[in-house]
Amino acid sequence: MGRRKVEIKRIEDxxxxxxxxxxxxxxxxxxxxxxxxxxxxxxxxxIVSSTGKLYSFSSGESMAKILSRVxxxxxxxxxxxxxxxxxxxxxxxxxxxxxxxxKLEEAKSDNASIDFLKSLEEQLKTALSVTRDRKxxxxxxxxxxxxxxxx
Amino acid sequence: MGRRKVEIKRIEDxxxxxxxxxxxxxxxxxxxxxxxxxxxxxxxxxIVSSTGKLYSFSSGESMAKILSRVxxxxxxxxxxxxxxxxxxxxxxxxxxxxxxxxKLEEAKSDNASIDFLKSLEEQLKTALSVTRDRKxxxxxxxxxxxxxxxx
DNA sequence: TAGTCTATCTATAAATC
DNA sequence: TGATTTATAGATAGACT
Numbered sequence: 001m002g003r004r005k006v007e008i009k010r011i012e013d014x015x016x017x018x019x020x021x022x023x024x025x026x027x028x029x030x031x032x033x034x035x036x037x038x039x040x041x042x043x044x045x046x047i048v049s050s051t052g053k054l055y056s057f058s059s060g061e062s063m064a065k066i067l068s069r070v071x072x073x074x075x076x077x078x079x080x081x082x083x084x085x086x087x088x089x090x091x092x093x094x095x096x097x098x099x100x101x102x103k104l105e106e107a108k109s110d111n112a113s114i115d116f117l118k119s120l121e122e123q124l125k126t127a128l129s130v131t132r133d134r135k136x137x138x139x140x141x142x143x144x145x146x147x148x149x150x151x
Numbered sequence: 152m153g154r155r156k157v158e159i160k161r162i163e164d165x166x167x168x169x170x171x172x173x174x175x176x177x178x179x180x181x182x183x184x185x186x187x188x189x190x191x192x193x194x195x196x197x198i199v200s201s202t203g204k205l206y207s208f209s210s211g212e213s214m215a216k217i218l219s220r221v222x223x224x225x226x227x228x229x230x231x232x233x234x235x236x237x238x239x240x241x242x243x244x245x246x247x248x249x250x251x252x253x254k255l256e257e258a259k260s261d262n263a264s265i266d267f268l269k270s271l272e273e274q275l276k277t278a279l280s281v282t283r284d285r286k287x288x289x290x291x292x293x294x295x296x297x298x299x300x301x302x
Numbered sequence: 303t304a305g306t307c308t309a310t311c312t313a314t315a316a317a318t319c
Numbered sequence: 320t321g322a323t324t325t326a327t328a329g330a331t332a333g334a335c336t
Contacts, residue, residue: 001311002332008185015303016332021190022304023331028186031179031330032196034159039172040201043179047186048193152328153315167315173321174314182313 021049029057036060172200180208187211 011017025047036043036059044058162168176198187194187210195209 001313001330003308003310003334004332005311006189006332008188010191011189017190018303020332021186021192024182024186024190025192027330028179028182028194031175031182035172035175035179035198037159038157038162039168039175040161041172041176042197042199044195044197045183046193046195050191152313152330154317154326154328155315156328157315171315178313 017050025049025055029055032057033059168201176200176206180206183208184210 011020028047029045032043032045035041042059045056047055049055162171179198180196183194183196186192193210196207198206200206
């Protein structure tokens with residue numbers, strides 16, 4: 001869409017790569033916004049430049065909510081169950097726990113740790129209702145004890 | 152980009168909304184792919200139709216890895232610290248825990264629960280190194296005991 | 303390094319198959 | 320419905336600031 005047709009491969013010249021990044025990034029973010037409005041759909045878009053700068057857009061509902069659907073649907077649909085092999089990436093439970101771990105690094109107040117305990121209890125409740133696992137059961141009891149004693 | 156200019160607002164006619172969704176969705180996914188290649192950047196895109204069907208793209212590295220940067224950078228950068236007020240959404244720790252909870256609903260095997268315990272230990276380690284919270288400390292000891300006894 | 307300016311290329315709205 | 324065609328709006332490459 002410019003003076004000449006471009007081949008889709010890494011732009012070698014640093015300057016024009018940066019310029020193109022800036023232009024196309026803005027275009028993509030705008031297109032994402034338009035799609036969400038025109039077609040009443042949920043769109044989440046995250047772009048990280050090669051220098052690590054971040055740009056993002058997400059429609060009405062929270063990004064987390066949109067993303068939580070990724071694995072659920074891919075697990076349900078037999079046609080997409082091997083998406084990983086097709087070169088597409090998806091959110092695995094392991095990856096999500098990695099993110100949570102990352103968030104915890106930022107938890108620098110005692111208050112954050114209390115919130116963590118509460119969230120954990122909820123997670124364990126859910127896990128228990130599904131797995132009926134003895135370990136999980138014991139752990140939940142323990143978490144409750146911790147909360148009650150407020151140590 | 153068509154026979155006539157379109158206003159960016161919800162398309163009322165169901166048929167043409169569906170047709171437009173299909174076309175623009177494919178266009179957006181292709182543009183995301185091109186940006187990631189041309190400019191060597193990380194791009195994660197998730198689209199959910201109004202009927203709940205999911206479409207996604209993510210470049211080379213995993214989507215989770217790309218997304219884990221969202222809150223970190225927004226917290227670091229004073230100019231973006233009030234992004235929520237500006238109508239943009241970001242991943243909060245609370246939202247991430249919601250996702251994990253969602254994943255746990257799918258954890259239907261004992262194996263999944265063991266993996267959960269392992270991940271949890273790692274999370275607690277990190278939390279402990281930052282918060283020096285007595286509750287977290289006790290909990291980590293407990294988790295370790297559970298793992299060792301293999302109950 | 304981010305705007306402006308065209309020329310030109312691409313995406314897509316509407317029509318048609 | 321989905322695929323193809325056509326006309327046109329929109330995006331952007333390259334040059335300049």
